Amino acid sequence: MTAKHRRIITNQLIDDIALGATVLGTGGGGDPYSGALMAKAAIAQSSKPVEIIALDEVQDEWMVVPSSMIGAPTVALEKINSIEQMTVAFEAMELALGEKIDATFPIEVGGFNSLIPILVAAQKGIPVVDCDAMGRAFPESQMVTFFLDGLPSAPNTLADEKGNVVTIHPLDGVWSERFARPITEQMGGSAAMCDYPMRGHNLKASALGATLTLAAEIGEAIRLANQQGKSGVDAILKLTNGHLIVQGKVVDVSHETSGGFVKGGVSIQKLNHDGATSDRDVYVQFQNELLVAHYGQGPNELSQDTLLASTPDLISILDHETGMPITTEQLRYGQRVDLIAYPCDRKWRTSKGIEVAGPNYFGYDIQYLPIEQLAT
Template sequence: MKLDTNDLKDLAVGAAFLGTGGGGDPYVGRLMVQQCLDEGLEVELIDPSEVPDEALVIPTAMMGAPTVLVEKLPSGDEAVASLKRLESHLGQRAFATMPIEIGGINSTIPLVVGARLGLPIVDADGMGRAFPELQMETFGVYGVPGSPMVVSDEDGDQALILAKDNKDMEWLSRGVAIRMGGCAYIAEYSMTGADVKRTAIPNTLTLAMRIGRTLREAKKRHLNPFEALLELLPQTLYHHGRIIFSGKIADMQRETRNGFSMGRARIDGLGEHAGVMEIEIQNENLIARVDGVVKAIVPDLICVMDSETAEPITTENLRYGQRVTVMAVAVPEIMRTPEALAIFGPSCFGLDHPFTPIETMPR
């Protein structure tokens, strides 16, 4: 499947939704891919089933604080350089690249890499959303080592990281990214096609496009875009969704700390939703409480959307006074196993509430 401009617009919207607030502004990534298309380059998606079992796949991404990305825009060559350096270290050429996460700009960085290097992009990822730390991958949960990895910046600086485990890889590379200005571009979790089929969440790029298209077409036909999206989700691996709150952002606290965007949003209820919602943020939305009662919790998605346009809002773009609707969505079952929750469940973020699936949460 070769992507065009309309696909990119839908992908950016859908990826912002699936990113649950994180992953960086997808608008920046869309412009980078559009530049590739304008230059006559092709962006080709392939299904995981099309990857030979023995083929080498090298995922590529941005890492760092999304708030930094707003002011420190990439040139588009950084992740390309990381992949090429990792190929050199491994002594093997990549058959394809793929996202490590479907959220935000990291849905599009591999598209740029694929277009620049003439590689297909596997329609799958390792998070099914966005997470703030690199060990929080289904790849790693199910046995794929994240390193060796390469970190690159816009000045041509690079670091090759060989770590004893995936958590150590995250710690080392985070320090490098901080010294590169707060965000950098990486190649990691090199794996075989067989590993992709075993550990990745399939077809998330095309799902993001379906989400964007569903919202766009509903608005064009003057239908309720939230209802249209809720009708779509049961047809996917993200099998359940519900609106858990709507209101006005009354307070937004945000800071960049230890390479992450940390914060808290307070939303005062409007209409049928009384009370106050608070959302805790570490790059992504982690937990949503209404008057102290948990309504959704990581790894399930907590998506903040503009109440008028139904456009997803990334955490760095949340502002006082915005009218928002908050939707919670169930993640695929591969992300809810005990092994997965040990890597990216609530306790991994210091939250004292156990994971409770959104479909069993009290309304």
């Protein structure tokens, strides 16, 4: 493995990853601003440089564990997470396994969750692997490629900012979600979590590689586009093979935080190029992440005929002028936005992938159709 496969994590790289991962986080994945601040503080305090290594550089016998947060993104707006609780959950995993962990990585690509492994890596002196288990952000613990491939979830460790630590041994990812979610609620709606410990050869076979690189490329493209007076949205569409669904104005937002999730919807009034309004609004429904987009002014108007895009494909809401991603908790009336959608990884388009994270799982009575088909 040559040096070009390794990257030293810098403040600029953190900013680019945070920005690009927020796009790929499809409205969820946590607050990128606080995550970036914590990651920068962690590398500044580290005794040695923190590296991102390629997936194929992971040794087969290594023990590797993801580092993440679980809970509703809205909670983090008032309940700031601590750097220490991430390490507490990680070290609780080492205790449960009876061995040291050689590397960490993000469980999902999201503005905050993509940066959590940097905090842990800086404190533990280990590398971050350029991969994740979703290629985007999903709301539930079993919605990972590891579950699709039949890898065990146990043990799981959870920690809050007060010092509480819980270790559980669920049968699989579904049971992990059932146990971890109510524990998270008791921890204040947000907790540090480690799950799916595995050997390096399992990670290389099941994880989605180079997703942090993609996030950094998207973040850099948005940054450069704005510096050069170009379209950040166009730059994102090019990198993601995406499709522009609608340009418009946010005219209604509803959301509630319950059960460890933030759930709701946003209505976007389509604007023509001359600024005139169209008679066809678009409604996007979410559970932490944006899940379905369809014509109409509310959730009851979703049907196969009105469908514009659906999970497991990615849906993102971007600022019309800058291309900056807008998370579900940041949506406000009057925002000028571009709604885009783009293809998920092929693993999510298998029958099991659609069963685990397709529209039917979330209670939407529609058939999944790839965005390439819907966009035509």
